[in-house]
Amino acid sequence: MSSSAGSGSLARYILVRIILVIPMMLILLTVVFLLLRVAPGDPVSASVGGRLPPAILAQKRAALGLDQPLYQQYLEYLGHVVRFNFGTTISDNQPVLSVIRDKGGATLTLTVGAFLIALVLGLPLGRLAGRYRDSGADAVIRIFGIVTYAAPIFWVGVLLVAFVAAHFPSWPTYGIASAQTTFVVPTHTHILIVDSIIANYWSGVFDILKHCVLPCITLGLLITGVIIRLVRVNVIQALKGDYVEAARARGVPEGRVVRKHAFRNALVPVITVIGLQVALTLSGAVLTETTFNWPGVGTALVNYLNERDYTAVQGLVTFFAVVVVIVSLLVDILNALVDPRVRY
Amino acid sequence: MAGRTRDFLHTIWNTKGLARYMFWAGAAITAVFVVCAIFAPWIAPYGFDQTSAHGVNFPKLGPYDSHHLLGTNDQFYDIASRMIWGARTGIEVVILSVILAGLIGVPLGLLSGFVGGWVDRVLVFLMDALYAFPSLLLAIVFSFLLKGKLGSGILAAALSLTAIYIPQYFRVVRNTTVSAREATYVEAARAIGARPMTIMRKYLFSNVVQSVPVLATLNAADALGTLAALGFLGLGIQPTEASEWGYDLSRALDDAQGGNWLPAFWPGLMIVLLITALTLVGEGLNETVNPALRRRRLKPVVFSARVPADVAATGPSGGTHGVLDGPDDRPGGGHEEAAT
Numbered sequence: 001m002s003s004s005a006g007s008g009s010l011a012r013y014i015l016v017r018i019i020l021v022i023p024m025m026l027i028l029l030t031v032v033f034l035l036l037r038v039a040p041g042d043p044v045s046a047s048v049g050g051r052l053p054p055a056i057l058a059q060k061r062a063a064l065g066l067d068q069p070l071y072q073q074y075l076e077y078l079g080h081v082v083r084f085n086f087g088t089t090i091s092d093n094q095p096v097l098s099v100i101r102d103k104g105g106a107t108l109t110l111t112v113g114a115f116l117i118a119l120v121l122g123l124p125l126g127r128l129a130g131r132y133r134d135s136g137a138d139a140v141i142r143i144f145g146i147v148t149y150a151a152p153i154f155w156v157g158v159l160l161v162a163f164v165a166a167h168f169p170s171w172p173t174y175g176i177a178s179a180q181t182t183f184v185v186p187t188h189t190h191i192l193i194v195d196s197i198i199a200n201y202w203s204g205v206f207d208i209l210k211h212c213v214l215p216c217i218t219l220g221l222l223i224t225g226v227i228i229r230l231v232r233v234n235v236i237q238a239l240k241g242d243y244v245e246a247a248r249a250r251g252v253p254e255g256r257v258v259r260k261h262a263f264r265n266a267l268v269p270v271i272t273v274i275g276l277q278v279a280l281t282l283s284g285a286v287l288t289e290t291t292f293n294w295p296g297v298g299t300a301l302v303n304y305l306n307e308r309d310y311t312a313v314q315g316l317v318t319f320f321a322v323v324v325v326i327v328s329l330l331v332d333i334l335n336a337l338v339d340p341r342v343r344y
Numbered sequence: 345m346a347g348r349t350r351d352f353l354h355t356i357w358n359t360k361g362l363a364r365y366m367f368w369a370g371a372a373i374t375a376v377f378v379v380c381a382i383f384a385p386w387i388a389p390y391g392f393d394q395t396s397a398h399g400v401n402f403p404k405l406g407p408y409d410s411h412h413l414l415g416t417n418d419q420f421y422d423i424a425s426r427m428i429w430g431a432r433t434g435i436e437v438v439i440l441s442v443i444l445a446g447l448i449g450v451p452l453g454l455l456s457g458f459v460g461g462w463v464d465r466v467l468v469f470l471m472d473a474l475y476a477f478p479s480l481l482l483a484i485v486f487s488f489l490l491k492g493k494l495g496s497g498i499l500a501a502a503l504s505l506t507a508i509y510i511p512q513y514f515r516v517v518r519n520t521t522v523s524a525r526e527a528t529y530v531e532a533a534r535a536i537g538a539r540p541m542t543i544m545r546k547y548l549f550s551n552v553v554q555s556v557p558v559l560a561t562l563n564a565a566d567a568l569g570t571l572a573a574l575g576f577l578g579l580g581i582q583p584t585e586a587s588e589w590g591y592d593l594s595r596a597l598d599d600a601q602g603g604n605w606l607p608a609f610w611p612g613l614m615i616v617l618l619i620t621a622l623t624l625v626g627e628g629l630n631e632t633v634n635p636a637l638r639r640r641r642l643k644p645v646v647f648s649a650r651v652p653a654d655v656a657a658t659g660p661s662g663g664t665h666g667v668l669d670g671p672d673d674r675p676g677g678g679h680e681e682a683a684t
Contacts, residue, residue: 024473024476027469027473028477035485035489036489146624150565150616150619150620151615152569152573152590152612152615152616154573154576154594154597155593155608158597159612161600163605165600165601166603173601174601279476279477279479282480283478283481283573286480286481286484286577287573290576291597301484302577302578305488305577306578320477320478321477324476325476328476
């Protein structure tokens with residue numbers, strides 16, 4: 001690697017990173033294919049077997065291409081994924097892509113809300129704990145961080161629901177919106193809250209926001225724990241830096257040293273790791289959606305799992321894999337833009 | 345080995361600040377759960393799938409009384425017994441999956457780091473891809489597949505979790521191996537004619553495994569959460585096979601919406617306590633083992649009587665003064681200024 005810094009190396013870094021996506025995607029897709037197509041045997045009889053006559057079962061198998069040799073199925077699968085075709089569900093005969101389109105908006109709303117809550121809570125608390133290391137505040141914040149991370153997200157959700165149901169009976173505890181809102185708002189983007197804004201239906205927006213509060217807090221607390229731990233450790237490391245000592249020697253007030261010098265630099269690694277939390281957030285979203293009966297991709301996945309619908313599960317899991325790979329690509333590029341050391 | 349353990353405990357003892365207390369608090373709570381797990385049949389008042397005793401059926405969602413310390417749940421099970429048996433299930437699954445993951449991940453990492461070349465590249469890529477995948481989804485897929493073959497018992501649950509943690513051991517061990525491979529002691533071993541297997545087993549292994557205990561403890565905490573999540577989604581251990589906290593929680597969801605939150609509270613509390621305890625042990629270990637994070641305790645030193653009385657009487661610490669034994673022991677910025 002040449003040591004010349006400049007736009008040339010940045011462009012090359014991004015290009016290499018994009019090219020690396022291909023083998024990574026290929027490995028993930030292969031793993032998903034091998035797990036779901038090879039291991040169990042026959043998806044059709046697993047999901048609808050016993051309910052249909054053998055002739056129709058064979059017909060369904062042929063329609064899914066399951067009578068072809070394995071390598072051909074594999075190539076076909078890859079070819080479909082490249083064209084964003086994730087297959088068709090067996091149990092209710094829908095293209096997986098339309099399941100994702102219909103349910104993805106709810107999952108997106110949930111995760112964005114959760115991340116906002118986590119950043120608003122996690123960044124200041126982590127900075128506080130790092131600055132006053134080993135103090136009472138540090139102990140309390142760290143234990144809060146560990147407990148929110150340790151508490152099963154569904155347990156937090158269930159307790160919140162029980163509390164709200166007991167003290168504020170009119171507050172919604174499940175679903176994304178009341179029946180009236182979903183009925184009135186016309187579909188444009190498949191993201192209910194955006195559609196509601198487009199339709200200028202503000203009581204609907206308010207209704208959706210009310211529904212969002214509990215699930216977003218539940219998922220947000222999980223991410224908050226992670227962010228607190230990260231920010232704390234990085235602030236501690238940054239405070240040991242020579243430039244911090246130098247700033248102190250110049251007589252910069254301690255609060256300003258922490259805020260302007262240490263915290264800024266502590267945030268660089270945090271960006272990367274927050275990006276990596278997307279995987280954690282997706283796992284958390286599946287559980288949060290199940291707890292709150294939230295009509296997202298996670299709930300759909302759990303329903304298809306219970307239906308033993310292999311193609312639906314395979315399609316949704318493939319979709320999650322694609323999301324993870326693309327997000328990690330974006331995070332790396334963002335990181336290269338922020339921190340010149342990354343792109344040596 | 346005993347000497348090494350003593351050194352290790354000594355390091356923990358000499359660490360300053362919260363890390364030490366966190367470690368001991370975590371260890372104590374974990375010990376309680378381990379005792380519950382080992383002696384579950386003697387501690388628990390009833391069996392984990394027992395719905396009647398002495399010819400009397402247990403009530404559904406019964407309140408706590410002298411027979412049922414924490415009441416009964418919606419499947420007529422005694423909650424207190426389920427909690428105690430759950431410790432056994434959780435610890436069994438976690439130990440099994442962490443050991444299996446270590447048994448596969450550590451040798452693979454050692455081999456990959458030592459051999460290098462294309463083997464290394466392929467393995468690193470594969471493991472990175474697996475690591476990037478949402479762990480719960482991976483576990484879901486595995487348990488979904490194993491359900492048909494192994495049923496839904498402890499072994500199936502442990503195997504579903506194993507795959508998640510292999511990449512972590514692999515990464516840590518592989519990276520340490522790569523940096524240790526060129527060390528002088530390895531070169532020396534090579535010079536005296538040690539074969540690759542010997543170098544890996546005798547020289548690299550013991551230097552490389554040191555980071556594994558921290559990882560294993562943190563993974564154990566994580567595995568427990570994932571096991572509960574599988575149970576909550578209905579993909580984990582079934583209630584007739586063993587008592588599992590996550591499953592009990594999923595059964596209690598509807599009761600919570602109806603206002604009866606206690607059947608949901610207890611299993612969740614058990615999960616939180618055990619995960620927190622394991623995390624405390626892991627973090628405590630990390631802060632003591634990792635020199636970058638460690639802060640040593642100041643050793644009290646008593647000065648001789650020649651110290652003038654007015655100096656000795658300046659503070660509550662009297663004749664005891666700190667001795668600096670590391671760069672980290674500088675009375676550091678934050679607190680001092682916070683105190684003034």
